[in-house]
Amino acid sequence: MEPKIVAFCCNWCSYAGADLAGVSRYQYPAAVRILRVMCSGRVEPVFIFDAFKNGADGVIVTGCHPGECHYVSGNLNAEKRVENTRKALEYLGLGAERLRLKWISASEGLKFAEVMREFTEEIKALGPSPIKSRMSVK
Amino acid sequence: MEKKEKVNEGEERIGVFVCRCGVNIGGVVDCDEVARYAATLPGVVCVSVNKFTCSDSGQADIQEHIRKYNLNRVVVAACTPKTHEPTFRVCCEEAGVNQYLFEFVNIRDQCSWMHIWDHEGATKKAKDLVRMGVYRAKLLEPLEESEVAVDQNAVVIGAGVAGMQAAMDLGDMGFHVYLVEKEPSIGGRMARFDKVFPTNDCSICILGPKMVEVARNENIEIMSYSEVVEVKGFVGNFEATIEHKPRYIDVDKCTGCAQCVEKCPVEVPYDFNEGFGTRRAAYVPFPQAVPLRGVIDLENCLRSEGKECKACIKACERDAIDFSQEKKYSKVKAGVIIVAPGFVTYDPEPGNDYGYGMDDNVITTMEFERLLNAAGPTEGHVIRPSDCKEPMRLGFINCVGSRDVKTNVHCSGGVCCMFNMKNAILLKEKRPEISCYLFYMDIRAPFRGYEEFYNRARELGIRFVRGRPSEVIEKENGNLVIRAEDTLKGVVRNIEVDLVVLGTGIVPHSDIEKLSKMLKIPRAADGLLMEAHPKLGPVDTVLGGVFVAGGASGPKDIPLSVAQGSGAAARAARLLVTGKAKIEGITAASDTERCIGCSLCVDVCPYAALTLDEKENRVMVVEAICKGCGTCAASCPVGAMEQRHFKTEQVEAQVKNLFALT
């Protein structure tokens, strides 16, 4: 089974990058779900925990490259928050590797697809999220 | 299709519209299956499948459903909100549904196109995405866009041919324009050329009068030798800080007579001539400069070495020299900004690019342009640097630093093919006995008169060799041997020439990066500024009120740069003329009951849109300043801060419905 991946995408960069991947037909596994926010800075830890609770095997937060955030520094806040959330995931036994942060610009369609493929592979190697067996989520 | 059971009055009444987008979606995703599934979701009262939902009939279908089923939420599963959200928002508003009660589900760019061989997976995903959208739609709230007044001034950054055109058009429409140019004169790159393709008319003869016109236009305020260093605000209400570099010459007194230039004892390589020849530390940029005023390059002036030189001071009859000048800053307000800083050509790496920087007789096209120019360092006589002799055999190499996986994969859009051919033609016309070889991979000559130009080059006897040279070897006498495979003949050729001209590709300069960061304009894969839409928004950017024109947003020739200058002016004028701009209603909102005054949100807001009311110990949002990033909402520990339209419960509704089916 393909691992289930959730990608939080920033409206200005990675969401447009994901669109560009589509326009260019760069393929990646269908088990990736994209959620749009205006800035990666909007992603709060509870979204990430809930994504895992609801069946995700891996979560990736994507935003504008440092210095290019549409809102100056939202992405830097996202970086800190993801770092802390990774620690929490490690502590909870889910493993920090299941949460990732990547900078993907609006012009990086190919990178978007590559990142999704790579992340899916890495999560596949880790196996299904341990939460699932414990919480009996499908 | 109609859903059987009706929901009670006062509840959400959602319509789901699935688009086949011709075969773009319909060829991969089973749209009828998605619609059938959508009909089972709570709150959904009707579903409809359309071939093209964005078409007139598709939109009419949405509006009919809104009326017939009394819908108060609309979900469209189609392409991307990045291009089509505005269309469907207007469609909903027209039929009486607040535009923020519309939800877009992307099942094309991020589904059918992504998984073209996995029909089942794509259909499953489309259902998941629709479900996420429906649950989010249930929780959406109506919002109002706010309207702001648009300041009637414009800032144009860069006064090349594109920026000048934009400034003139806006000035002629009656708007005040601050035309900010970093060099001491306006004109840009075109001011350096001798002739311009495809007609080969004299460049400065057509540009010069335009420069004068710009200066004469009473609505244009030229700020030369100046740079925008900071931009604050938003559409309609920008505030730009402009740094004015000191010229050490009082422009009000100076007449550009150049007497100071004659007396200045310091000579430095002349940047305007690409380093050929020299200029003085006190100089007038070039004879047609606008403004025609002197500049003192203090870095090279003897006074910066502590010497008491007064040559220029004594020479100036008008007492214009003023060494006490310092950098000055001014702040201007503007409703719109047009960004037109142009591009540069690839800077060949010494040792890497055919011996450039090591072999004297390997030069770039920009350098060659100056040698050819009647007003250039050699008055138009082409000579080679090693011995100042006239070269009789020349090799022009195309695509240096472009179409190359090692440096830059992008093509210079034909501009580089054309300028190399132009220079060979100009030389051949002057001196038919000179042999010219032009090494190319493909000739790209796409516009009116360009193919004819290419044919003319061949008729004149310029020899086209199809192949990228592998190396250029310098001989003791300074001659060069170009080694290349002629891929048409299938032979390796070693051609000896006296001078090699590198047709260097078009690349971004450091100011592009600076401006991109300052204004938040994304950059495309080639590093140049990115337009809002490659087809339908060529001079817009993703930022309201900010436009791009000319070479800064991709390789362009002069006609296209001028057209874009006018285009950007016209787009900007839409805002200036109406005097109003809309601001999205997705700002932050604080729940003052819940707020504990910890100020964590205040610290993260990049715009200082949040203030702590110390008396009440509560945080307030200044909505006019908030840009709606949502960072504050993510940092509030007690859930007191929300971002409208991206409220925690709204995003959570999507998160909770991510994978219910799979």
Ligand SMILES: Cc1cc2nc3c(=O)[nH]c(=O)nc-3n(C[C@H](O)[C@H](O)[C@H](O)COP(=O)(O)OP(=O)(O)OC[C@H]3O[C@@H](n4cnc5c(N)ncnc54)[C@H](O)[C@@H]3O)c2cc1C
């Ligand atoms: C060697 C060569 C030969 C060419 N020959 C031809 C030809 O024959 N025919 C033709 O049609 N096209 C030709 N072109 C293309 C032509 O140069 C461009 O189409 C044109 O110059 C683009 O105009 P622009 O206004 O966009 O940019 P530019 O002419 O580059 O002007 C940009 C201006 O912005 C200023 N600037 C940059 N950064 C800032 C900043 N931060 N703040 C303020 N100002 C700033 C620069 O100083 C400059 O004055 C040639 C190009 C090259 C490289």
Ligand code: SF4
């Ligand atoms: S983070 Fe939340 S609680 Fe703290 S000041 Fe801001 S709104 Fe109030």
Ligand code: SF4
């Ligand atoms: S949404 Fe962003 S801009 Fe608005 S107040 Fe919050 S942090 Fe500041």
Ligand code: FES
């Ligand atoms: S706007 Fe893209 S990460 Fe902030």
